Amino acid sequence: MSKIELAIYDMDRTITHYGTYTPFLMSWALRHRPWRLVFVPLVVLCLAAYAAKLISRGRLKTLMLFMLVGKPTRQQLEPAIEHFVGRLMAKAVYPGALAQLAADRAAGKRLVLATASYDFYVGAIARRLGMDDVVATRAMWDATDAIRPGIEGENCYGEAKLVMVKAYLREVLKVDRKDCHIVFYSDHHSDLPMFEYADEQVVTNPNRKLLAIAQARGWPVVRWGRTV
Numbered sequence: 203m204s205k206i207e208l209a210i211y212d213m214d215r216t217i218t219h220y221g222t223y224t225p226f227l228m229s230w231a232l233r234h235r236p237w238r239l240v241f242v243p244l245v246v247l248c249l250a251a252y253a254a255k256l257i258s259r260g261r262l263k264t265l266m267l268f269m270l271v272g273k274p275t276r277q278q279l280e281p282a283i284e285h286f287v288g289r290l291m292a293k294a295v296y297p298g299a300l301a302q303l304a305a306d307r308a309a310g311k312r313l314v315l316a317t318a319s320y321d322f323y324v325g326a327i328a329r330r331l332g333m334d335d336v337v338a339t340r341a342m343w344d345a346t347d348a349i350r351p352g353i354e355g356e357n358c359y360g361e362a363k364l365v366m367v368k369a370y371l372r373e374v375l376k377v378d379r380k381d382c383h384i385v386f387y388s389d390h391h392s393d394l395p396m397f398e399y400a401d402e403q404v405v406t407n408p409n410r411k412l413l414a415i416a417q418a419r420g421w422p423v424v425r426w427g428r429t430v
Contacts, residue, residue: 205381205382205383206312206375206377206381206382206383207309207310207311207312207382207383207385208311208312208314208382208383208384208385209303209306209311209312209313209314209384209385209387210314210315210316210367210384210385210386210387210396210400211299211303211313211314211315211316211333211386211387211388212316212317212387212388212389212390212393212396213315213316213317213319213324213327214317214318214319215389215390215407216299216387216388216389216390216406216407217295217296217299217303217315217331218290218294218295218296219294219295219296220294222290222319222323222327223263223266223319223320224266225286225290226283226286226323227266227267227270227271228270229282229285229286229289230270230271230274230279230282230286231270231271233282233285234274234278234282235270235271235272238269238270238271238272239270241269241270242270244269245265245266245269245270248262248265248266248269249262258357259318259357259359260339260353260356260357260359263320263339263353263357264351264352264353265351267320267349267351268351271349273344273348273349273350273351274348274349275346275347275348275349276322276343276347276349277347279322279323279349283322283323283326284326286323287323287326287327287330290327291327291330295331296407296426296427297426297427298406298424298425298426298427299406299426300331302387302404302424302426303331303332306385307332311385312334312335313331313332313333313334313335314333314334314335314336314337314367314370315327315328315331315333315335315336315337315338316336316337316338316358316363316366316367316396317336317337317338317339317358318338318339318357318358318359318363319338319339320338320339320340320341321336321338321339321340321341322341322349324336324338325338335370335374337358337363337366337367337370338358339353339356339357339358339359340353340354340355341353341354342354359392360392360393360395361395363393363395363396364395364396364399367396367399383401383402384399384400384401384402385400385401385402385403385404386399386400386402386403386404387404387406388405388406388412389405389406389407389408389409389412390408390409390412391408391409391411391412391415393412394412394415397421403416403419403421403422404421404422404424405421405422405423405424406423406424406425406426407424407425407426408423
């Protein structure tokens with residue numbers, strides 16, 4: 203039996219030119235809850251606390267969601283997500299990433315987006331990119347279908363991303379690792395567990411630490427150039 207061919211992509215700064223989470227939060231606040239901008243100084247303090255390792259990345263994420271978004275329902279969020287994603291796709295996606303996605307799709311590979319960003323807006327990005335599946339940080343929702351400032355399970359980052367990808371293979375695709383051939387694309391050293399798990403590594407627009415690792419291990423490095 204032939205192996206299942208998977209092309210797994212990180213998203214922020216791999217496919218997109220910049221991180222998407224803070225821009226989405228600010229887009230929502232500016233267009234729909236401008237009074238929440240009073241929390242921006244507190245957001246800056248939270249960012250400083252994270253930089254000082256006083257709070258975790260997951261905790262930072264939930265605090266920013268609470269301060270800048272609040273508790274809108276899915277129905278209220280959907281138009282804002284579509285507006286944000288439309289602008290993102292028009293202005294902030296690497297053309298090289300789109301070309302590689304097209305090549306992997308043409309080669310019959312299953313396209314998977316594996317990202318630390320929240321699933322409630324990543325799904326719309328994945329649809330625009332033509333992804334088959336998404337592995338992402340899962341948002342929490344209350345009984346009224348309003349978003350809660352929390353994370354369902356793990357923040358899909360670092361080692362946790364690998365754990366979640368393994369769960370995806372086991373629970374969604376229902377396949378063993380030995381029956382898959384995985385190509386992994388990312389820009390950041392935090393994805394080292396995923397790089398080591400993959401059969402092929404493609405280092406995209408890397409930061410300095412990942413570039414040094416790639417050069418030491420002989421992994422290919424690509425520069426996907428300017429944004430659309």
